[in-house]
Amino acid sequence: MSIIQVERLSKSFSYYEKELGFKKSLKNLVKRKSLIKEAVSEISFAIEQGEMVGFLGPNGSGKTTTLKMLSGILYPTSGQANVFGYVPWERKKEFKMQFSIVMGQKSQLWWDLPANESLYLNKCIYEIEDKAYNLVLDELTEMLDVKDLLNIQVRRLSLGERMKMELIASLIHRPKVIFLDEPTIGLDLISQKRIREFLKHYNQQTKATVILTSHYMADIEDLCKRTIIINQGKIVYDGDLRRVNELFHAKKIIKLQFTDEVPMQALIDYGVIIQHDGMNAVMEIDKHDLQRLSKMILDRFPILDFTIEDIPVEQGIESLYQKDGVRHESLAEV
Numbered sequence: 150m151s152i153i154q155v156e157r158l159s160k161s162f163s164y165y166e167k168e169l170g171f172k173k174s175l176k177n178l179v180k181r182k183s184l185i186k187e188a189v190s191e192i193s194f195a196i197e198q199g200e201m202v203g204f205l206g207p208n209g210s211g212k213t214t215t216l217k218m219l220s221g222i223l224y225p226t227s228g229q230a231n232v233f234g235y236v237p238w239e240r241k242k243e244f245k246m247q248f249s250i251v252m253g254q255k256s257q258l259w260w261d262l263p264a265n266e267s268l269y270l271n272k273c274i275y276e277i278e279d280k281a282y283n284l285v286l287d288e289l290t291e292m293l294d295v296k297d298l299l300n301i302q303v304r305r306l307s308l309g310e311r312m313k314m315e316l317i318a319s320l321i322h323r324p325k326v327i328f329l330d331e332p333t334i335g336l337d338l339i340s341q342k343r344i345r346e347f348l349k350h351y352n353q354q355t356k357a358t359v360i361l362t363s364h365y366m367a368d369i370e371d372l373c374k375r376t377i378i379i380n381q382g383k384i385v386y387d388g389d390l391r392r393v394n395e396l397f398h399a400k401k402i403i404k405l406q407f408t409d410e411v412p413m414q415a416l417i418d419y420g421v422i423i424q425h426d427g428m429n430a431v432m433e434i435d436k437h438d439l440q441r442l443s444k445m446i447l448d449r450f451p452i453l454d455f456t457i458e459d460i461p462v463e464q465g466i467e468s469l470y471q472k473d474g475v476r477h478e479s480l481a482e483v
């Protein structure tokens with residue numbers, strides 16, 4: 150049975166429009182215009198134990214709202230969810246003891262205290278025995294290379310160092326399910342990579358189930374076999390990230406460098422020209438005709454260099470953001 154099951158889960162927020170200006174503010178006191186925002190709309194998916202699933206979507210698409218519902222922080226408007234046998238928003242103690250949510254934008258550590266103190270607080274909250282606590286703390290600080298920083302006030306740590314402490318605070322009770330909401334936000338490339346390596350290792354070691362949201366494609370590509378893409382509160386793709394482009398673009402990119410100038414006109418018959426400056430060209434060509442067209446180009450033009458690349462995954466995702474309806478990983482559906 151799946152460890153996370155989500156069935157037609159929806160969340161709408163109702164709020165009031167606040168108009169600018171003194172007069173309008175006074176008027177708002179008497180008569181307010183109420184608005185409804187459908188943040189998440191009837192999403193369904195199931196996740197198996199040990200899976201690391203990427204949760205992608207543009208700003209405001211409903212990722213955090215979904216994770217908040219699955220953590221029990223928010224009640225849904227309708228629909229159902231089951232996380233390792235518990236309904237999250239019933240907030241049973243046994244549930245809280247076995248999951249964790251990390252929000253890159255929010256800190257759970259006390260800023261004026263050393264991380265050690267916040268970690269100890271979590272030890273007490275989660276009722277972890279001394280021996281087990283010391284063992285896990287030792288292991289996690291070693292893996293993230295922050296042993297020497299445990300006694301330093303959190304406010305004095307760099308963003309990357311703080312993020313590592315946040316992760317330790319969230320994992321100290323060895324949760325079965327982890328929701329990571331932008332855990333690498335604002336970090337430099339090396340710190341991002343370090344956190345990714347850690348998460349990969351942690352997942353392999355503990356078989357924890359992870360849902361990860363990130364605006365950094367590298368996080369998702371590196372860690373998650375499966376990606377759920379959400380747009381305007383609806384799931385628009387559920388499958389392998391690398392296959393997004395196959396669903397929407399039966400195309401390849403070829404990059405050409407010439408020894409002599411080649412006019413744009415001469416290239417038009419071979420594909421869509423994306424860039425051209427005479428000595429270089431980038432073109433999108435039909436994947437099914439790749440061999441024939443490549444040969445023709447090589448025979449006809451004075452080529453210095455020729456490379457074939459896949460369409461960047463971001464481009465496929467952009468196409469998805471413009472479409473409606475669920476797509477599962479299957480070319481047959483296209």
Ligand SMILES: Nc1ncnc2c1ncn2[C@@H]1O[C@H](COP(=O)(O)OP(=O)(O)OP(=O)(O)O)[C@@H](O)[C@H]1O
Pocket residue numbers: 162163164186187188206207208209210211212213214215
């Ligand atoms: N408390 C609230 N009241 C009203 N609207 C809300 C509330 N919380 C979220 N929303 C709206 O719901 C939508 C989804 O928000 P959510 O935070 O889930 O998006 P997200 O995908 O996590 O975005 P981002 O990538 O920018 O973090 C947004 O349009 C947001 O403005």
